[in-house]
Amino acid sequence: xxxxxxxxxxxxxxxxxxxxxxxxxxxxxxxxxxxxxxxxxxxxxxxxxxxxxxxxxxxxxxxxxxxxxxxxxxxxxxxxxxxxxxxxxxxxxxxxxxxxxxxxxxxxxxxxxx
Amino acid sequence: xxxxxxxxxxxxxxxxxxxxxxxxxxxxxxxxxxxxxxxxxxxxxxxxxxxxxxxxxxxxxxxxxxxxxxxxxxxxxxxxxxxxxxxxxxxxxxxxxxxxxxxxxxxxxxxxxxxx
Numbered sequence: 046x047x048x049x050x051x052x053x054x055x056x057x058x059x060x061x062x063x064x065x066x067x068x069x070x071x072x073x074x075x076x077x078x079x080x081x082x083x084x085x086x087x088x089x090x091x092x093x094x095x096x097x098x099x100x101x102x103x104x105x106x107x108x109x110x111x112x113x114x115x116x117x118x119x120x121x122x123x124x125x126x127x128x129x130x131x132x133x134x135x136x137x138x139x140x141x142x143x144x145x146x147x148x149x150x151x152x153x154x155x156x157x158x159x
Numbered sequence: 160x161x162x163x164x165x166x167x168x169x170x171x172x173x174x175x176x177x178x179x180x181x182x183x184x185x186x187x188x189x190x191x192x193x194x195x196x197x198x199x200x201x202x203x204x205x206x207x208x209x210x211x212x213x214x215x216x217x218x219x220x221x222x223x224x225x226x227x228x229x230x231x232x233x234x235x236x237x238x239x240x241x242x243x244x245x246x247x248x249x250x251x252x253x254x255x256x257x258x259x260x261x262x263x264x265x266x267x268x269x270x271x272x273x274x275x
Contacts, residue, residue, distance in 0.1 A: 078262045078263075085267070085268075086267055086268075087163075087252075087265030088204075088250075088263070089265070090262035101262075136204065138204075138263075146192045146254040147192075147206065147209060149206065150196075150203050150205075151203060152202070152203040
């Protein structure tokens with residue numbers, strides 16, 4: 046069990062560019078979550094996958110955001126036409142089938158939009 | 160919608176002393192889960208302790224214990240024998256039963272400072 050991993054750990058981009066983040070959950074965890082955390086705040090839910098199906102999306106997830114989880118394994122989160130307000134830590138978490146409410150977090154990807 | 164409130168932005172405690180972090184929540188559900196997560200500086204979120212709402216007994220994990228008051232919707236974390244490594248942001252979080260499609264709902268966090 047290597048834990049949840051995220052790549053890259055840091056990303057600096059210019060406003061208007063597209064960025065993509067990757068999350069590899071703990072193996073055999075069927076649920077995967079994306080959160081956004083801004084400075085001084087707790088994480089806010091963005092979206093959730095059960096296996097490869099995206100079952101829920103927060104209203105925080107504008108149409109510039111898209112997430113995928115092909116084959117129910119790793120997941121990607123893409124932000125198109127980035128804005129300065131997108132600057133945040135993007136956290137991924139996964140949970141097992143047996144204990145679905147217990148989420149394990151990755152180290153996050155810190156996005157800075159200049 | 161569920162809400163989680165942490166009213167203490169920052170707490171400070173002397174090493175080896177005991178500190179209690181407060182959390183209140185609001186929900187119309189009768190079955191749910193509550194968590195305390197620890198987020199050290201520049202490090203990932205770690206699950207500290209979990210409480211099932213249907214259990215009357217308060218959860219305990221080594222030096223960490225909770226005081227769960229369901230009627231008052233209160234869920235505080237007590238850290239005994241504080242250590243320097245306990246310094247971190249602590250987040251209280253709520254989950255509906257079954258994990259829920261809305262993920263975890265977090266409070267804004269309490270910054271815990273450990274003074275040597």
